[in-house]
Amino acid sequence: xxxxxxxxxxxxxxxxxxxxxxxxxxxxxxxxxxxxxxxxxxxxxxxxxxxxxxxxxxxxxxxxxxxxxxxxxxxxxxxxxxxxxxxxxxxxxxxxxxxxxxxxxxxxxxxxxxxxxxxxxxxxxxxxxxxxxxxxxxxxxxxxxxxxxxxxxxxxxxxxxxxxxxxxxxxxxxxxxxxxxxxxxxxxxxxxxxxxxxxxxxxxxxxxxxxxxx
Amino acid sequence: xxxxxxxxxxxxxxxxxxxxxxxxxxxxxxxxxxxxxxxxxxxxxxxxxxxxxxxxxxxxxxxxxxxxxxxxxxxxxxxxxxxxxxxxxxxxxxxxxxxxxxxxxxxxxxxxxxxxxxxxxxxxxxxxxxxxxxxxxxxxxxxxxxxxxxxxxxxxxxxxxxxxxxxxxxxxxxxxxxxx
Numbered sequence: 001x002x003x004x005x006x007x008x009x010x011x012x013x014x015x016x017x018x019x020x021x022x023x024x025x026x027x028x029x030x031x032x033x034x035x036x037x038x039x040x041x042x043x044x045x046x047x048x049x050x051x052x053x054x055x056x057x058x059x060x061x062x063x064x065x066x067x068x069x070x071x072x073x074x075x076x077x078x079x080x081x082x083x084x085x086x087x088x089x090x091x092x093x094x095x096x097x098x099x100x101x102x103x104x105x106x107x108x109x110x111x112x113x114x115x116x117x118x119x120x121x122x123x124x125x126x127x128x129x130x131x132x133x134x135x136x137x138x139x140x141x142x143x144x145x146x147x148x149x150x151x152x153x154x155x156x157x158x159x160x161x162x163x164x165x166x167x168x169x170x171x172x173x174x175x176x177x178x179x180x181x182x183x184x185x186x187x188x189x190x191x192x193x194x195x196x197x198x199x200x201x202x203x204x205x206x207x208x209x210x211x212x213x214x
Numbered sequence: 215x216x217x218x219x220x221x222x223x224x225x226x227x228x229x230x231x232x233x234x235x236x237x238x239x240x241x242x243x244x245x246x247x248x249x250x251x252x253x254x255x256x257x258x259x260x261x262x263x264x265x266x267x268x269x270x271x272x273x274x275x276x277x278x279x280x281x282x283x284x285x286x287x288x289x290x291x292x293x294x295x296x297x298x299x300x301x302x303x304x305x306x307x308x309x310x311x312x313x314x315x316x317x318x319x320x321x322x323x324x325x326x327x328x329x330x331x332x333x334x335x336x337x338x339x340x341x342x343x344x345x346x347x348x349x350x351x352x353x354x355x356x357x358x359x360x361x362x363x364x365x366x367x368x369x370x371x372x373x374x375x376x377x378x379x380x381x382x383x384x385x386x387x388x389x390x391x392x393x394x
Contacts, residue, residue, distance in 0.1 A: 037258055
């Protein structure tokens with residue numbers, strides 16, 4: 001930096017900048033907060049033994065399927081393939097991505113009215129870095145679904161939405177270099193697909209929930 | 215092992231990294247603690263989506279997100295869009311004006327001069343450059359990991375890192391000139 005300075009005395013980030021270590025009090029508070037959070041989640045699932053029974057049943061079913069079908073792909077994997085195909089198709093030709101092009105949720109939401117037998121929640125997430133780009137109809141999982149498109153930096157994110165019961169936390173998979181994050185909440189199944197990192201799609205899931213959707 | 219026990223085993227050990235990033239994003243102990251608490255609760259909620267072995271970058275992406283949400287809400291002026299193709303001269307000017315220089319020569323002469331100089335300079339540069347410098351230099355993350363955490367291409371990580379270092383050098387030079 002300064003030719004007259006002894007290089008050893010030159011300021012350097014790696015050596016001179018402070019590495020801020022977490023205070024012990026914070027660690028303790030986090031532990032307590034997480035225990036509360038875990039306790040709340042357990043209490044909201046009094047049917048825990050049923051879930052366990054169901055998971056045994058699921059394991060049995062999967063084993064049986066594997067035995068029968070010799071490694072046929074699971075439902076989630078088939079779904080991810082469907083979703084990635086739709087995502088790729090949407091980007092192949094100019095104009096495939098959106099049927100309605102607008103960053104205004106009040107323009108996109110009414111566009112779906114009368115085209116589907118459900119009303120997808122439409123929110124702009126520009127504050128979280130995901131700018132609403134528009135929407136379209138698509139056909140996956142043997143039904144017509146709503147697709148919201150978002151721009152995240154130079155990435156396009158397709159969010160497929162259709163009605164589905166249950167609550168399933170977001171989970172990630174990847175296919176042909178695309179990330180797929182799927183979750184079920186508030187009566188809707190959401191599947192976000194993009195070439196952006198899965199972590200970004202989790203951020204999108206989180207932002208949707210913060211907006212009262214997703 | 216319960217979900218909580220698994221979380222404590224794989225994610226809690228990265229608390230220092232989470233705090234360090236939050237602290238450099240917010241530049242304040244108290245706000246960093248708020249961001250880390252929020253991030254950990256989110257991380258716990260989304261824990262089932264984490265791939266094995268990815269805990270640190272995965273957690274840092276959530277911390278970064280929580281940090282930016284916090285900044286946008288509390289100090290929106292600090293979150294500026296970076297012109298990744300533009301020149302950096304204007305950034306240097308902005309950085310130079312962001313905070314009054316600590317120009318007491320005696321302070322600079324202390325043994326901890328470099329430490330103080332670097333810390334102050336790092337706090338002064340725009341957060342978009344600061345975060346990549348912190349992740350690279352203090353957390354030793356790879357370009358690829360930083361790209362995934364910040365959601366930017368690897369090329370942009372490299373150019374922001376180069377510009378961040380350049381900005382730091384200039385801010386430090388200005389401060390040294392003022393001090394002498």
